[in-house]
Amino acid sequence: MSKLAVFKTQDASQIEGGVAGQIQIETLKPLDYDNQRFQVDLKGNVNPDQLNQEDTRAGDIGYRGTLSYVDQYELPNGGDIGFSIGVQRSDISQPEQEIQSTSNTGSSSFACLVGSTQNQGFSNNTSTDDDCEDNPAGSSNNGGYNTAIDPETGVAIDSGETFAFVPSQRHYRQNDTRDERDAIFSALQWQPNDRWDVNLDVEWSKRVQSETRNNLTFNGQKRNDRDIDLPGNENTSTFDQLEFTNLGAITNFVTDNSLEVQGDNYEREETYIGGGLNVAYDVTDRLSMSADVSFSETK
Numbered sequence: 001m002s003k004l005a006v007f008k009t010q011d012a013s014q015i016e017g018g019v020a021g022q023i024q025i026e027t028l029k030p031l032d033y034d035n036q037r038f039q040v041d042l043k044g045n046v047n048p049d050q051l052n053q054e055d056t057r058a059g060d061i062g063y064r065g066t067l068s069y070v071d072q073y074e075l076p077n078g079g080d081i082g083f084s085i086g087v088q089r090s091d092i093s094q095p096e097q098e099i100q101s102t103s104n105t106g107s108s109s110f111a112c113l114v115g116s117t118q119n120q121g122f123s124n125n126t127s128t129d130d131d132c133e134d135n136p137a138g139s140s141n142n143g144g145y146n147t148a149i150d151p152e153t154g155v156a157i158d159s160g161e162t163f164a165f166v167p168s169q170r171h172y173r174q175n176d177t178r179d180e181r182d183a184i185f186s187a188l189q190w191q192p193n194d195r196w197d198v199n200l201d202v203e204w205s206k207r208v209q210s211e212t213r214n215n216l217t218f219n220g221q222k223r224n225d226r227d228i229d230l231p232g233n234e235n236t237s238t239f240d241q242l243e244f245t246n247l248g249a250i251t252n253f254v255t256d257n258s259l260e261v262q263g264d265n266y267e268r269e270e271t272y273i274g275g276g277l278n279v280a281y282d283v284t285d286r287l288s289m290s291a292d293v294s295f296s297e298t299k
Contacts, residue, residue, distance in 0.1 A: 001025055001026065001027060001028055001185075002026050002027065002028040002029065002032075002033070003024070003025070003026040004023070004024070004025050004026075005023070005024040005026075006021075006022075006023050007021070007022045007023075007024070008021070027084075027185065027187045027199075027201040028070065028084050028187060029082075029187065029189050029199060030070050030071070030072055030082025030083055030084045030187060030188075030189045031072055031080055031081075031082040031189045031191055032189070033070055033072075033082070033084075034072065035070070036070065036071050036072070037068070037069070037070045038068075038069050039066075039067070039068045039069075040065075040066070040067055041065070041066040041067075042063065042064070042065045042066075043063065043064045043065075044061060044062070044063055045061065045062035045063060045064065045092040045093065046060065046061055046062070047093050047094070047095050049095040049096075049097065050093040050095045050176075053095065053174070053176055056093065056095075056176050056178075057093075057176050057177070057178035057210055057211075057212060058091065058092065058093035058176075058177070058178035058179075059093070060093075062090075062091055062092030062093050063090070063091060063092070064088070064089070064090040064091075064092065065088065065089050065090075066086065066087070066088045067086070067087045067088075068084065068085065068086035068087070069084065069085055069086075070082070070083075070084040071083065071084075075192075078192070078193065079190070079191055079192035079193060080190075080191050081188070081189070081190045081191075082188075082189045083186070083187065083188045083189070084185075084186065084187045085184070085185065085186045085187075086183075086184070086185040086186075087183070087184050087185075088181070088182070088183045088184075089181070089182055090179070090180065090181040090182075091178070091179075091180050091181075092178075092179050093176075093177065093178060093179075094175075094177040094178075094179050095174075095175060095176060095177060096173075096174075096175040096177065097172075097173065097174055097175070098171075098172075098173040098175070099170075099171070099172055099173075100170070100171040100173060101169070101170045101171070102168045102169050102170075111145035111147075111163045111164070111165055111248060112145070112163060112164055112165075112166055113145060113158065113161050113162065113163055114162045114163060114164055114242065114244070145158045145161065145163045146158040163248050164242065164244040164248045164249075164250050165248045165249060165250065166250060168219075169217055169218065169219055170217070170218045171215045171216070171217050171218075171262075172215065172216040172217075173213060173214065173215050173216075174213075174214045175211055175212070175213055175214075176211065176212040176214070177209065177210070177211040177212075178209070178210050178211075179207070179208075179209050180207065180208045180209075180210075181205065181206070181207045181208075182205065182206050182207075183203070183204070183205035183206075184202075184203070184204050184205070185201070185202075185203050186201065186202050186203075187199070187200070187201040187202075188200045188201070194282075195281055195282045196279075196280070196281055197278075197279075197280040197281075198277075198278070198279050198280075199276075199277070199278045199279075200275070200276070200277050200278075201275060201276055202273075202274070202275040203272070203273070203274050203275065204272070204273050205271070205272045206269070206270070206271045206272075207268075207269070207270045207271075208267070208268070208269050208270075209266075209267065209268045209269075210265070210266070210267045211265070211266040211267070212263065212265055212266075213263060213264050213265070213266060214261070214262075214263045215260075215261070215262040215263065216259070216260075216261060217259070217260045217261070217262050218257055218258075218259060219257050219258045219259075219260060241253055241254050270298065270299070271298070271299050272296075272297070272298045272299075273295075273296075273297055274294070274295060274296035274297065275294065275295050276292065276293070276294035276295075277292070277293050277294070278290065278291070278292045279291050
């Protein structure tokens with residue numbers, strides 16, 4: 001490459017209509033470069049978190065290798081031609097550790113009413129097992145804060161009621177990720193005389209990201225089950241120990257849930273091919289004409 005330009009602000013002169021955040025990458029023009037070059041670059045990749053895992057997808061040590069060559073030639077019938085080619089191979093690990101929870105505003109997390117009646121939110125009722133769910137308008141199911149608007153007051157039906165947010169699940173995730181990338185860049189520049197300039201460039205690349213996701217999951221945190229299996233606690237609700245802030249954030253509670261080890265495999269394959277042809281002609285010393293055609297496709 002001869003140039004990488006990042007446009008942080010809008011510019012009407014840009015092809016894409018002056019969109020901010022545009023990145024322009026210009027292929028090196030071999031004749032303009034006017035030097036022969038052969039270059040090799042090799043980089044290593046080691047992640048401490050990867051060393052803590054066994055039998056990983058990418059192994060302990062990754063790498064990125066680059067090879068490029070630029071040269072120019074004089075043609076027998078006059079004129080000059082030059083070419084450049086670059087090849088890159090990358091195979092690295094990208095381990096991650098994450099803590100995830102169901103969103104407080106999503107379909108699996110609920111603003112549950114506190115101290116309410118049977119089968120509604122966090123009740124202290126001892127004759128039923130409450131499971132806090134979102135309470136639809138007009139419903140008497142297990143549930144929570146009714147967000148339906150009361151047409152007479154213009155606010156939520158349960159406005160002013162005490163509530164607490166409870167996620168359904170919490171995950172502690174370890175990701176074993178391998179990121180493989182291959183790319184080839186090539187450019188050809190031909191100048192049959194001092195008036196013509198023809199440039200052709202082509203790029204092909206492929207990326208495969210594969211990931212093993214291992215989750216330690218705590219399920220059912222919104223479940224309010226009676227401790228009927230514990231002697232002396234037959235009449236105690238697990239949410240008797242509920243503590244929360246005035247904004248609904250829980251700071252302490254005891255619930256009946258399950259611990260699970262969950263896992264799945266994720267893979268994303270992305271292939272790109274693109275190219276461009278530019279032809280320029282100097283009609284006079286003061287007038288030049290040029291034309292471009294290009295193709296770009298990502299799958």
